[in-house]
Amino acid sequence: MVYGTPVRRLLAVVLVGAIPWTVLALGGEYTLVFGFGLFNTNPPQLVTIYEYLFRFTAGPATLPDYLLAWPTSLLLYCGALASALGGVFGFEDRRVTAGLLVFAGFTQVSVALGLSRALGRLAIPLGTGVLWVVAWWFYWPDLRGTVLASE
16 A cells, blocks of 8 residues: 555655755754755855855865765755656656655754754754655555565
């Protein structure tokens, strides 16, 4: 049994990209880390992931691993999105979509842990929970079959 039609699964995966994946709180100010960029609340400003990686830093090679997990999670998410879109046309391997969502969630844990290392900062991996809930709700039968088949 598969939960949801391919269109509903696609919409759920699209909506995951519209929420902040990590919420960073520092001294009463917040930064929302989306897949596509950062939104600072004071002053309100959006910095795309491209600008962050190539304009405001010395490039990806100079960033710590936990910040490199952010573009990695975006790539994993885009793979899941492409797979879910393929489902609308009958070409989705739901195990691949689910796995990509689960791994994208793990990378956001890495981002949040890295951002929380400094004193006074709190990073909440909101996207991890949402990515995992979507994977569980829409793809659990496929994941369960894959996990149990490998034992």
